[in-house]
Amino acid sequence: MSEIKEACGVIGIFNTSGLNLPKEMYYGLFALQHRGQESCGMAVSRGGEVISHKDMGLVSEVFNDGKIAELQGEIGIGHCRYSTTGDSESVNAQPLTTNFVKGTLAIAHNGNLANADEIRRGLMEEQGAIFHTNTDSEIFAYLIAKKEAETHLLEKAIRQATELVSGAYALLVMSPRKLVGIRDPLGLRPLCLGEKNGSYILASESCAVEAIGGTFIRDIEPGEIIVIDKDGCTSLKAEKLPEKQRPCIFEYIYFARPDSYIDGQSIYEARHLAGRILAERYPVEADIVMPVPDSGIDAAIGYAEGSGIPYGVGLIKNRYIGRTFIQPDQVQREEATRIKLNVLKHTVVGKRVVLVDDSMVRGTVSRGIVSMLKKAGAKEVHMRISAPPFTWPCFFGVDLPEKKQLVACNHTIEEIRQDLNVDTLGFFHVEDLPRIIPNCALNGYCDACFTGDYPVPVPLKDEDR
Ligand code: SF4
Incomplete structure (x- = not known):
């Protein structure tokens, strides 16, 4: 009944235990459908090749048995979207796949970058970047691909890209051999880690891990990068973090599913x-x-x-x-x-x-x-x-x-x-x-839509000040 549209939901699985990857992704995305109902998609890495399918519509409309069967692979990321930036068109559906000199990357992003316009302008004017969508998620993909071409290491490229952006992101990046999850330094958008039969899962909410029969392990910390590959799971903590964390209080009030837990706090209880x-x-x-x-x-x-x-x-x-x-x-x-x-x-x-x-x-x-x-x-x-x-x-x-x-x-x-x-x-x-x-209020939270106390500078219109 509400007049507010949700943000987006993301899920990623690194399959090391013979899971039916696209089926698990499908059910995981289905559990996150409340976070975005305009479009959805999945990208999988199979033998180093990235294959994807995405379209406008609900998870049950975009994927059928045939489509799911085509998406077998070792690593997968999925996304369901409501457009908060960028138009509601299939070109803006995610995961976004980027081909660059070092190979192919796919990304799935929940959140908005507060300085997206500024970065986009800079990349277009100074570096002649061409964007195929009008989403801020593509800016992220571009920055990561550019930094990877320079640093030759995905996690280093991601860290450097995150230093250029400001705002909210729970981001999944899939290369042919790695699945990486990143949560913004303020912790605005949620991201958690789970497992099923030894295969790691990253998801916006714990309800998606449980929906596929997995076990919740923990929340990804603000500023943390989680790298999952065939050798396991590695955590790279941010060297410098803002003084206070600012998880979105509205996740607790409205967005997240009541059966989820975010940062140790039950949504239903809140x-x-x-x-x-x-x-x-x-x-x-x-x-x-x-x-x-x-x-x-x-x-x-x-x-x-x-x-x-x-x-x-x-x-x-x-x-x-x-x-x-x-x-x-x-x-x-x-x-x-x-x-x-x-x-x-x-x-x-x-x-x-x-x-x-x-x-x-x-x-x-x-x-x-x-x-x-x-x-x-x-x-x-x-x-x-x-x-x-x-x-x-x-x-x-x-x-x-x-x-x-x-x-x-x-x-x-x-x-x-x-x-x-x-x-x-x-x-x-x-x-x-x-x-x-009570579990996380001491560390701080964002309540800017009620108070105007934004955690980072934002491009407020003059009439809104
Ligand atoms: S608390 Fe309000 S302003 Fe802050 S991230 Fe959530 S919805 Fe946006």
């Missing part, structure tokens, strides 16, 4: 705790706590437990709405809400309802849902949002609308409450964010 904290901050007399499905479920359970008000299901989601069901303007968005959700009238009629969702961007979806609940006979609607109000754009791989479309940029909470026609409205407090990720 959301559940957010609901309990909302109950503490905004108590109310009510008869039922219900989530906006599926995004508000974990926090609604937490709110119900924290408040003692019974949890119930009052909204039924149509699970067969495909990715093509995208409504561009506001009126259509409201219609879309009606088609995606329906009210269980007997659950809400005459009731004081606490409605919980995980975020509010434009407010349009929430307005539509509240109107449906009231029409169905809800006596009162008290809305609780388990994220703080969005007030700043994200430059690190999350597609938030421009500031003028963010409801909290242009209205006070009281104005939003009136506009939504709810009896009370409560957003999660920015100062409570560390409480939902």
